[in-house]
Amino acid sequence: MAKPKNAMEIFQHLDKSNCRECGEKTCLAFAGAVFKGAKSLDRCPKLDSDMIDQLSGGSEAPNLAERTREEYLGQLKDEIRRTDLSEAAERVGGRFNGKKLTLKVLGKDFSVDAEGTLSADIHINPWVAVPFLNYVLYAQGVSPTGDWVSFRELENGQERYPLFQKRCEESMKSVADVYTDLFDDMVHIFGGKEVDEAFESDIAVVIHPLPKVPIMICYWAPEDGLASSLNIFYDETADKNLDIGSIFTLGAGLTQMFEKLAQRHGYVAAAGG
Numbered sequence: 443m444a445k446p447k448n449a450m451e452i453f454q455h456l457d458k459s460n461c462r463e464c465g466e467k468t469c470l471a472f473a474g475a476v477f478k479g480a481k482s483l484d485r486c487p488k489l490d491s492d493m494i495d496q497l498s499g500g501s502e503a504p505n506l507a508e509r510t511r512e513e514y515l516g517q518l519k520d521e522i523r524r525t526d527l528s529e530a531a532e533r534v535g536g537r538f539n540g541k542k543l544t545l546k547v548l549g550k551d552f553s554v555d556a557e558g559t560l561s562a563d564i565h566i567n568p569w570v571a572v573p574f575l576n577y578v579l580y581a582q583g584v585s586p587t588g589d590w591v592s593f594r595e596l597e598n599g600q601e602r603y604p605l606f607q608k609r610c611e612e613s614m615k616s617v618a619d620v621y622t623d624l625f626d627d628m629v630h631i632f633g634g635k636e637v638d639e640a641f642e643s644d645i646a647v648v649i650h651p652l653p654k655v656p657i658m659i660c661y662w663a664p665e666d667g668l669a670s671s672l673n674i675f676y677d678e679t680a681d682k683n684l685d686i687g688s689i690f691t692l693g694a695g696l697t698q699m700f701e702k703l704a705q706r707h708g709y710v711a712a713a714g715g
């Protein structure tokens with residue numbers, strides 16, 4: 443898609459419901475804020491990730507959210523320089539080889555050195571980098587208990603839950619509805635583990651985006667006229683090891699990654715999921 447030359451070109455791809463979830467009074471105001479670089483497109487929960495990618499790729503305006511994220515990453519890396527990585531490795535369930543602290547992220551090695559430089563077996567997305575560094579710096583190191591709770595039951599999760607539900611659970615459900623290998627891929631590509639009898643779901647897989655922050659994804663297939671559903675559960679200790687913003691970021695990032703995988707495999711998730 444050619445880069446948007448003005449706010450109207452962004453506006454024409456918006457929902458036009460003026461629902462205000464982006465924090466602007468109207469979709470037009472939101473389009474203007476995005477064009478100026480004051481808001482990022484992902485603040486509108488009704489835009490799918492594909493459209494966000496297309497519009498962002500072409501946007502000439504500096505993206506304030508992206509710059510803010512880069513600055514934030516810089517601050518976290520500064521903090522890492524003041525941190526004893528050997529002590530941190532023990533606390534967060536990683537290992538330290540004298541140079542780098544390494545954790546398993548979705549089954550793959552992900553490391554940071556004393557200068558805050560990240561390296562990994564996988565592509566380093568910002569949605570992994572920020573939670574990873576927050577986890578290394580601030581996780582209390584509480585071991586998971588195996589008791590699963592919803593996002594809204596975590597500290598400060600209640601108010602963010604509507605957006606989490608829309609951006610993560612509903613979108614991931616749309617992927618699971620059409621991408622029949624999704625849960626197999628979670629097991630085989632991302633080191634997940636299928637578990638039994640979780641809330642009577644048809645399938646439940648536990649994955650580890652971070653060692654002490656497991657996520658359980660449960661899917662109920664459509665049945666007897668009932669629609670399918672999908673819920674993401676966290677260990678009750680998740681908020682002791684990661685702030686709610688990072689927990690949200692991981693959920694949204696995973697969802698986008700699964701959407702892209704589904705597309706790559708030729709599946710097209712239902713719109714509006």
Ligand code: SF4
Pocket residue numbers: 456457458459460461462463464465466467468469470472473485486487488489
């Ligand atoms: S959240 Fe999206 S649909 Fe709602 S007002 Fe903002 S731009 Fe429009």
